[in-house]
Amino acid sequence: MTDFDKLTEDSPKEECGVIGIFAPNEDVARMAFFGLFALQHRGQEAAGIAVSNGKTMSMYKNVGLISQVFGPHTLDGLKGHYAIGHTRYSTTGSSLARNVQPFMIETIHGPLALGHNGNLVNSTELRQRLLEDGVGLSSSSDTEVMTMMLARAKDETWNERIQCCMKEWVGAYSLVILTRDCVYAARDPWGFRPLCVGLLPSGGYAAASETGALHTLGCEAIREVNPGEIVTLSDNALVVHQALKPHEPLARCVFENIYFARHDHVWDGQSVHHVRQRLGEELTREMNIQADVVIPVPDSSIPAAIGFSRLSGIPYNDGFVKNRFVGRTFIEPTDSLRKRGVAMKYNVINENVLDKRVIMIDDSIVRGNTTGPLIKLLRNAGAKEVHVAITCPPITHPCFMGVDMGSHEDLIAHKRTVVEICRMVDADSLTYLSLEGMMRAVGRTEGYCQACFTGRYPIEVDLESIKTGFEKSFG
Numbered sequence: 001m002t003d004f005d006k007l008t009e010d011s012p013k014e015e016c017g018v019i020g021i022f023a024p025n026e027d028v029a030r031m032a033f034f035g036l037f038a039l040q041h042r043g044q045e046a047a048g049i050a051v052s053n054g055k056t057m058s059m060y061k062n063v064g065l066i067s068q069v070f071g072p073h074t075l076d077g078l079k080g081h082y083a084i085g086h087t088r089y090s091t092t093g094s095s096l097a098r099n100v101q102p103f104m105i106e107t108i109h110g111p112l113a114l115g116h117n118g119n120l121v122n123s124t125e126l127r128q129r130l131l132e133d134g135v136g137l138s139s140s141s142d143t144e145v146m147t148m149m150l151a152r153a154k155d156e157t158w159n160e161r162i163q164c165c166m167k168e169w170v171g172a173y174s175l176v177i178l179t180r181d182c183v184y185a186a187r188d189p190w191g192f193r194p195l196c197v198g199l200l201p202s203g204g205y206a207a208a209s210e211t212g213a214l215h216t217l218g219c220e221a222i223r224e225v226n227p228g229e230i231v232t233l234s235d236n237a238l239v240v241h242q243a244l245k246p247h248e249p250l251a252r253c254v255f256e257n258i259y260f261a262r263h264d265h266v267w268d269g270q271s272v273h274h275v276r277q278r279l280g281e282e283l284t285r286e287m288n289i290q291a292d293v294v295i296p297v298p299d300s301s302i303p304a305a306i307g308f309s310r311l312s313g314i315p316y317n318d319g320f321v322k323n324r325f326v327g328r329t330f331i332e333p334t335d336s337l338r339k340r341g342v343a344m345k346y347n348v349i350n351e352n353v354l355d356k357r358v359i360m361i362d363d364s365i366v367r368g369n370t371t372g373p374l375i376k377l378l379r380n381a382g383a384k385e386v387h388v389a390i391t392c393p394p395i396t397h398p399c400f401m402g403v404d405m406g407s408h409e410d411l412i413a414h415k416r417t418v419v420e421i422c423r424m425v426d427a428d429s430l431t432y433l434s435l436e437g438m439m440r441a442v443g444r445t446e447g448y449c450q451a452c453f454t455g456r457y458p459i460e461v462d463l464e465s466i467k468t469g470f471e472k473s474f475g
């Protein structure tokens, strides 16, 4: 992500997307490539694919978007029946090239590669233990710590080694693991991050962060990798092993519903698109404002704006056109273009807001650096009033489970009232959906992490730790 992108984006940063494939007689590298393409929204900083042919393992990874990292040449060099892939936004460990995943090493049990979505909250301690045991580490990533722990595990089989390590890992992990002749998909017992598995049309199997990626590959019979499970994708039928008892209650990330997942993902058995529409409906119930038009901040707020409009009777229309690709480049804009900020990313459809009282629906306000400029764009286009409606409560606490929201000080709602934020962004009104309203839309009373809204973390966290905590030793 460029500095310019940081100026024009104010959503929590997605963590990562993972994919795992076993497909005999198929070009698994290309399948992984297209699967990762469907997960690009979960991480845009780096990508990698590791492949095994049953004897040897090969890998290619680099910083950049998937289409920038891979070309026909690099994919042609990755031959085999088993593959894992990863697309990355940095969580633990900065965006340095050495943190790009998968991590691949040679072990006493054969080659091993790992791709991880999430963040361990006890990685500092685990890392220290490895260093004290004389294990050298080359990156600041918790995924390397997990890889080294797997390599050192003494048990008989990979399944047992993974299970043994899972007992020590505390935090969020949805993993794809590649060995010489197997792909494993494993998920933490809290179920923080999504992971699902399906049957490929050719008879093999695929695992991915989101159902949309599995549909891209033509998968059927899709199911979640349940919290605490290890699923083995290999020559044998899909083998499911409940390695750890699921935590009670579970702690699925509620933000998957609000922002991270693509609309077409099925999360906790529910369509994300439908949950987002219900978030909009709940906002209607909690707002009492007269307006002429409802507009979404594209893309994640579109279903909520549809739901809002449907229940309130206020017409829905497009207010912004987003250039999805302007920040997705490593070319920094000129200074004069940079000053245009969000105006480079969003154009207003003037005639849809001119002389209108506008309700602008957005998924979240994190640092608050884009809400004000978006309101200004609407006012410059002739909007009479701009009322902002957010499909979740104020974000007051950072996430330690793999989502970059910054620290307490970075969060606009930490230590500020809604009235103060409304004034700061120059809105005519600002409404956040209540916690109760959000959970009504999700349709669950428990089983979800809501810590960034409440400060009640489902696992013990070290409030002092920051995501670049390991960076000190790597300068």
Ligand code: SF4
Pocket (backbone or CB within 6 Å): 192, 252, 253, 254, 255, 256, 398, 399, 400, 401, 402, 403, 449, 450, 451, 452, 453
């Ligand atoms: S703190 Fe927020 S973003 Fe992090 S896992 Fe919990 S709900 Fe998701």
